[in-house]
Amino acid sequence: MIEGFTTMGDGCSIAWEQTGVEGPALILSNSLGTSMDMWKPQMDVLYKRFRVIRYDTRGHGRSDVPAGAYGLDRLGRDVLELASDLEIERFAFCGLSLGGMIGQWLGLRAPERVSQLVIANSSPFMGPPSAWDARIKLVLSNGMDAIVEGTLSRWFTQNFIAEAKNIEEIRNIFIKTDPVGYAGCCAAIRDMDMRSVLKLIHVPTLIVGGKYDPATPPEHTYALRDGIAGAQCVMLEAAHLANIEQAENFTKVLLEYFK
């Protein structure tokens, strides 16, 4: 495993880790309020098949936290600049929720760089903008603690919360996220609307949804499936963080798709 930081064109430092240097490149992109650590359940399997690069989206983990609103365009360019810095011309990409929105941007804006896309628990539009403004205001004034319980109840089903051993670890990742970085990414989601341009994505794509996901519910999954020509779709028995709640099945789905 090697890890490092890459400075983006605007000066923002992005933290990354590369595991399993043989094989085709696969970039993993985290959801809002998590970090590259969210992919832990997949790593043991994926690194045997791929050169896996996971990174902390700006504002998260060990990446820099620029002040102000971020945009999907900047978040997408972070992936391209990171890949170029690691001398990766073409890569497979898997992103969950916000990561999946970045995946949509890559499919639209940089199809020549992306061999296959997996868009998990995501959405082409997560309105209304006023809800994001309220969330930004709350987190900037009261911190991550103010929203952690509500967030966990969207991320996982009650059964999973009652039984899982890694809830505290995940809660800690969320609590440690800088509210400024969280708010910056909330603004990127607030301002994103890919509904009318999904049809312009021609990269081979798999959409993964969570049957019990209240954040990006099945109808959002189906909107992505129906909007992206030829997209395949799998629905898992999970809430929002399906790669954690249904870790084994999620990994299996990835391996099957990337075969």
Ligand SMILES: O=C(O)CCC(=O)CC(=O)O
């Ligand atoms: O998880 C994301 O990347 C964005 C969607 C979201 O806000 C999930 C949540 O409800 O916390």
